[in-house]
Structure formats: C-alpha cells, structure tokens
Amino acid sequence: xxxxxxxxxxxxxxxxxxxxxxxxxxxxxxxxxxxxxxxxxxxxxxxxxxxxxxxxxxxxxxxxxxxxxxxxxxxxxxxxxxxxxxxxxxxxxxxxxxxxxxxxxxxxxxxxxxxxxxxxxxxxxxxxxxxxxxxxxxxxxxxxxxxxxxxxxxxxxxxxxxxxxxxxxxxxxxxxxxxxxxxxxxxxxxxxxxxxxxxxxxxxxxxxxxxxxxxxxxxxxxxxxxxxxxxxxxxxxxxxxxxxxxxxxxxxxxxxxxxxxxxxxxxxxxxxxxxxx
Amino acid sequence: xxxxxxxxxxxxxxxxxxxxxxxxxxxxxxxxxxxxxxxxxxxxxxxxxxxxxxxxxxxxxxxxxxxxxxxxxxxxxxxxxxxxxxxxxxxxxxxxxxxxxxxxxxxxxxxxxxxxxxxxxxxxxxxxxxxxxxxxxxxxxxxxxxxxxxxxxxxxxxxxxxxxxxxxxxxxxxxxxxxxxxxxxxxxxxxxxxxxxxxxxxxxxxxxxxxxxxxxxxxxxxxxxxxxxxxxxxxxxxxxxxxxxxxxxxxxxxxxxxxxxxxxxxxxxxxxxxxxxxxxxxxxxxxxxxxxxxxxxxxxxxxxxxxxxxxxxxxxxxxxxxxxxxxxxxxxxxx
Numbered sequence: 001x002x003x004x005x006x007x008x009x010x011x012x013x014x015x016x017x018x019x020x021x022x023x024x025x026x027x028x029x030x031x032x033x034x035x036x037x038x039x040x041x042x043x044x045x046x047x048x049x050x051x052x053x054x055x056x057x058x059x060x061x062x063x064x065x066x067x068x069x070x071x072x073x074x075x076x077x078x079x080x081x082x083x084x085x086x087x088x089x090x091x092x093x094x095x096x097x098x099x100x101x102x103x104x105x106x107x108x109x110x111x112x113x114x115x116x117x118x119x120x121x122x123x124x125x126x127x128x129x130x131x132x133x134x135x136x137x138x139x140x141x142x143x144x145x146x147x148x149x150x151x152x153x154x155x156x157x158x159x160x161x162x163x164x165x166x167x168x169x170x171x172x173x174x175x176x177x178x179x180x181x182x183x184x185x186x187x188x189x190x191x192x193x194x195x196x197x198x199x200x201x202x203x204x205x206x207x208x209x210x211x212x213x214x215x216x217x218x219x220x221x222x223x224x225x226x227x228x229x230x231x232x233x234x235x236x237x238x239x240x241x242x243x244x245x246x247x248x249x250x251x252x253x254x255x256x257x258x259x260x261x262x263x264x265x266x267x268x269x270x271x272x273x274x275x276x277x
Numbered sequence: 278x279x280x281x282x283x284x285x286x287x288x289x290x291x292x293x294x295x296x297x298x299x300x301x302x303x304x305x306x307x308x309x310x311x312x313x314x315x316x317x318x319x320x321x322x323x324x325x326x327x328x329x330x331x332x333x334x335x336x337x338x339x340x341x342x343x344x345x346x347x348x349x350x351x352x353x354x355x356x357x358x359x360x361x362x363x364x365x366x367x368x369x370x371x372x373x374x375x376x377x378x379x380x381x382x383x384x385x386x387x388x389x390x391x392x393x394x395x396x397x398x399x400x401x402x403x404x405x406x407x408x409x410x411x412x413x414x415x416x417x418x419x420x421x422x423x424x425x426x427x428x429x430x431x432x433x434x435x436x437x438x439x440x441x442x443x444x445x446x447x448x449x450x451x452x453x454x455x456x457x458x459x460x461x462x463x464x465x466x467x468x469x470x471x472x473x474x475x476x477x478x479x480x481x482x483x484x485x486x487x488x489x490x491x492x493x494x495x496x497x498x499x500x501x502x503x504x505x506x507x508x509x510x511x512x513x514x515x516x517x518x519x520x521x522x523x524x525x526x527x528x529x530x531x532x533x534x535x536x537x538x539x540x541x542x543x544x545x546x547x548x549x550x551x552x553x554x555x556x557x558x559x560x561x562x563x564x565x566x567x568x569x570x571x572x573x574x575x576x577x578x579x580x581x582x583x584x585x586x587x588x589x590x591x592x593x594x595x596x597x598x599x600x601x602x603x604x605x606x607x608x609x610x611x612x
Contacts, residue, residue, distance in 0.1 A: 010386075011388075012386075012388035012391075013386050013387060013388045015388075016538070016603075017319070017534055017538065017599065018318070018319040018388070018391050019317060019318055019319065019386075019387035019388050019390075019391060020313050020314065020317035020318065020387060020538070020539060022317060022476075024317065024384050024387075024479060025384075025479030025480045025482075025483060025489070026384075026480055027479075027480045027483050027484070029483045029488075029489045029490075030382060030490075115483070115484055116483060116484065116486055119484060119485070119486055120486065125484060127480070127481070127484075130478055130480065130481060131481060132478070132481070133473070133474045133477040133478050133481065133482075134477055134478070135473065135476075135477050136470070136473055136474060136477060140470055140473075140474075143467075143470060144470060144471070144474045144482070144485050144487070145485055147467070147471065147474075147485045147486045147487055148485070148486035190485070194486075
C-alpha cells in the first residue's frame with residue numbers, strides 16, 4: 001500500500017463518472033528483454049531449471065524448482081493450494097523476477113526475455129482468469145491472439161474452429177456473453193492463434209462444471225496428439241495425472257515428487273498426502 | 278392552425294441549431310469517452326484541448342487568408358484544420374510524455390490522473406490565451422448561408438422563414454464523416470481493434486504482442502483530432518472565445534455520461550440528447566404555439582428557462598441520468 005493510499009484509501013477511485021473502474025494491467029510492459037543465450041546439450045524442449053524467486057521485491061515463493069516438458073508430451077504441475085503452481089508457470093513465462101535458475105526453450109536460453117518476447121519466441125500462455133477480451137467478438141479475440149503475425153491467419157483460425165466448433169457458432173457474439181467453459185475454449189483458441197511451439201495452461205478447468213471439464217481435457221489431449229507440447233497447472237490432480245506424461249508435485253515452492261502420471265498415482269506418499277487416499 | 282409554418286419555425290429555431298450543437302458535443306464527448314475507455318480517466322483538459330486546437334487552426338487560417346488562399350464558399354478554416362490537428366496532437370503527446378506517462382508507469386490510481394488532467398487544463402487554458410488572447414474571434418468566411426430566410430420565403434410562399442447556415446450544414450456533414458471514420462477504424466482495422474483489446478484487458482493485450490505505449494499514443498492522437506474538429510466546428514458555428522471552451526466541458530461530460538462513459542455510440546446519442554434538451558428548454562415557444570393554436574394568447578414567451586441558464590439543463594440531465602440510469606443510455610461504465 002502506498003503512502004497516498006494509506007492516507008486517502010480508495011477515495012475517488014470508486015466514482016465511475018470520473019474514473020474507469022477497470023483494473024489497470026499488472027504486467028510491467030516497459031521491461032526490456034535481455035539477450036538470448038544458447039541452450040545446453042541434452043535439454044528437454046522446455047526446461048525451467050533451479051528457479052528461485054518471487055514477485056517484485058517480495059520474499060521468494062519458488063525454491064530451486066525445476067519443471068521440464070519434452071516434445072509432444074503433456075506435463076502437469078499439481079500440488080496443494082499455495083504450493084506455487086501458478087507461480088512456477090509464471091516464472092517460466094517471465095512474469096516473475098528470478099533470482100536463480102534459467103529458462104531454456106528449444107535450444108535457447110530465454111531467461112532474460114520479457115513475456116511479450118517469449119510469446120514471439122513460441123510460448124502460448126493462457127492465464128487462469130481474465131483470459132479473453134470480453135467486449136470483443138470471438139472472432140476478434142482470435143484475431144488479437146494472432147496480433148504479432150503478419151501472414152494469413154485464416155488457416156489457423158479454421159483449425160481453432162475445428163477444435164472448438166462452438167466458437168465458430170458464436171464467432172460474432174461478444175466473448176463476455178459466453179459461458180465459463182466456452183470462455184476457456186476461447187482463451188485456449190486465442191493462445192493457439194500465434195501457432196506456438198509450446199502451450200501453457202494455468203488451471204484451464206477452474207470454475208467449470210465436471211462435464212465441461214471432461215470435454216476440455218479431451219480437447220487438450222487432442223491438441224497434444226497434434227504434436228504441441230503442453231505444460232499445465234491443474235487443481236484436479238487425479239484427472240490431470242491420468243493424462244500426464246510427466247507430473248510435478250510442488251509443495252511450498254519446491255519439487256516434492258516428479259515422475260510419470262501413473263508412477264505418482266501409484267506412489268503411496270503422494271496418494272496419502274495429496275490425492276486423499 | 279398552421280402546421281407548416283409551425284414546423285418551419287421549429288426547424289429554424291430548434292431543430293437545426295440543436296442538430297449542429299449536438300454534433301459538436303458528440304465529437305467532444307467521443308474524445309472524452311475514448312480517453313476514459315483506454316486511459317481509464319476523465320480528461321478534464323478536453324475542453325481546453327479543443328480551445329488550443331481551435332486557436333492553432335485560427336492562426337493558420339489567418340496566415341492562409343493573408344496569403345490570399347481560400348476555399349471559395351467553404352470556410353478557409355477547413356484547409357487549416359489538418360495543421361491545427363497536427364499541432365494539437367503534438368501538444369497532447371508532449372503532455373502525455375511529460376505528465377501522464379509518469380503516473381501510468383507507476384500504475385497510479387486513476388483519480389490521480391484525473392487531478393493531473395485538471396492541472397493540464399489550467400496550463401492549456403493559459404497557453405491558449407497567451408497564443409491568441411482572451412477576446413472573441415470570428416473566423417468563419419466563405420458563403421454565410423446555404424438557404425437564407427428571404428429565398429426560402431420566396432421559394433415556398435410561407436410566412437415563416439428558414440435559414441441554414443453553411444457552418445451548420447458543414448458541422449453535421451463533417452461530424453457524420455468523422456464518426457463513420459472513427460467507427461470504421463475501431464471495428465475494422467488492426468490498430469483500432471488493438472485499442473479496443475487494450476481497453477478490455479491490458480494484460481492480455483500485452484501478452485498478445487500489442488505495444489501499450491503505441492495504443493496510448495494512438496488514443497491521444499485520435500482524441501486530439503476529435504477535440505480540434507469539434508472545437509473548430511463550434512467556433513465556426515458560434516465564435517471562438519477561450520472561456521466558452523472551458524464552459525462547454527460540462528455539456529460534453531453530461532453527453533458522455535448520459536450515453537454511458539466508455540461507449541462511443543453512447544457519446545453520440547448523449548451529445549444530441551443534451552443539445553436538444555438545452556435548445557428546447559431555453560427556446561421561447563410563443564411563435565410556434567401562435568401558429569398551432571391561433572386563438573391562444575399566453576401571457577409569457579413560453580420559455581421554460583432563460584438562455585443564461587442553459588448549463589443548468591446539462592446539470593439536471595446529468596443528475597437525472599446518474600440517479601435513474603447510472604450506466605447511461607448505452608450501458609457504459611459510469612455509476
């Protein structure tokens with residue numbers, strides 16, 4: 001809280017006839033990217049290695065945390081509330097100040113890149129909330145997803161519509177009028193529009209009904225079958241592990257267990273402490 | 278009952294002036310609403326930006342007139358307008374760089390930006406006066422009327438005359454073109470859509486590769502253009518006086534809020550609602566009533582409010598809307 005806020009509270013900021021109540025952005029868009037370094041021999045497709053850091057000048061949330069995704073695989077990050085799952089993903093996406101560790105994608109060290117440039121480097125990121133442009137139509141949302149592309153986007157859009165037929169049906173409708181599940185589909189579709197080489201999903205099934213959740217998981221598997229590696233943070237650990245090639249259980253910002261989804265499901269300790277029996 | 282003459286009197290004294298005034302307010306309110314939607318604050322300096330833009334345009338107009346260049350029946354100011362817009366755009370971009378950017382980088386609460394804009398307002402206020410003086414300037418030249426009263430009477434044989442000033446016709450035509458261009462830009466072009474995306478969700482826009490500073494610059498340039506066009510049209514129609522442009526801020530805000538802040542369509546509707554109410558309430562209806570009800574001899578002029586009180590009308594509309602439909606007619610964000 002700044003000094004001004006302590007003295008005046010939120011006074012004046014609730015009057016929508018003079019100030020727009022829409023929250024400002026949280027990502028610092030003015031940060032410039034540093035240089036891209038070479039990757040290391042034998043790296044997986046994406047690896048965030050030994051990451052330690054937190055938000056701004058705050059305390060560290062991640063402690064020597066390592067997450068990796070191999071080509072053509074699904075990796076999931078699971079763990080109890082507050083374990084730093086989303087934070088780990090944000091660290092990989094460059095929204096966090098890393099004190100230690102590095103992020104390497106496809107043979108390049110991208111630790112110094114800002115989030116915008118990581119999108120250009122091939123990362124597709126779907127935030128957990130506020131992941132669509134509510135007043136714009138579905139089609140415009142997808143167009144904005146492809147903002148950095150100068151070539152013809154019609155093919156990619158057709159692919160997204162094939163994957164999520166409901167979006168084609170509602171393509172002239174404002175995205176804010178969609179249901180929760182449809183919004184998530186649109187958010188994933190928007191991220192796919194850049195033709196990323198890696199898709200990162202932050203709790204894609206948060207707040208949707210079980211039926212919609214199953215459908216979303218199906219779509220995600222379909223995307224992975226198409227050869228796009230996926231890194232996903234999930235609350236529904238059981239379902240997530242069932243589809244994961246690799247699963248990371250985080251506890252208090254550090255790796256607790258790592259293994260294939262099946263291995264972890266059969267691991268007594270993981271079952272007992274985390275999956276509930 | 279003489280409906281035709283009543284209609285002509287109504288058109289001449291209410292409809293035409295209100296339509297022109299409404300178009301001017303709508304253009305002003307569009308600028309306010311754009312800044313509100315994208316930069317998240319109400320720009321109190323908008324009225325004085327209009328004044329500054331008009332002052333620059335007038336200076337260029339004088340230079341053109343001195344050089345013997347004119348547009349024939351159209352006002353020379355139209356020719357000077359692009360330069361006026363360029364000067365105003367440069368001015369607001371400079372202001373943004375010097376004042377607003379500082380707060381934006383810090384992600385300051387929007388009310389701080391509102392207060393900063395009040396400061397900018399006073400500064401711009403003084404600057405305009407230094408530039409052109411405090412006096413009233415009339416800079417409309419070319420043909421005065423499209424239709425004048427005598428011609429109209431001779432043409433139709435009606436007792437009541439109708440005048441359509443060149444500036445009034447011009448105001449409406451220019452406003453229609455500008456509004457069409459703005460909507461086309463916002464809904465059809467990549468940059469326009471990027472502006473809307475930024476206004477919807479700053480973070481996601483950034484993550485989609487939209488450069489926020491570019492969006493902000495574009496917004497200021499468009500707002501400056503709208504302000505200058507609105508100011509010049511208002512000045513042509515009436516006269517240019519810096520103080521009037523400070524005062525017009527109230528009806529402009531009323532228009533933007535009545536339509537729903539942040540909604541461009543609302544700004545236009547709001548402009549006309551405010552203009553028609555203002556003119557209709559301050560117009561003495563005696564003449565129209567005289568044609569409609571020949572036997573009736575009312576005691577007064579049938580004028581609800583003196584013209585001195587015309588700003589009270591904006592105030593009342595503003596309060597009524599905020600009380601009963603706080604989001605405005607077109608579902609904006611004002612509460």
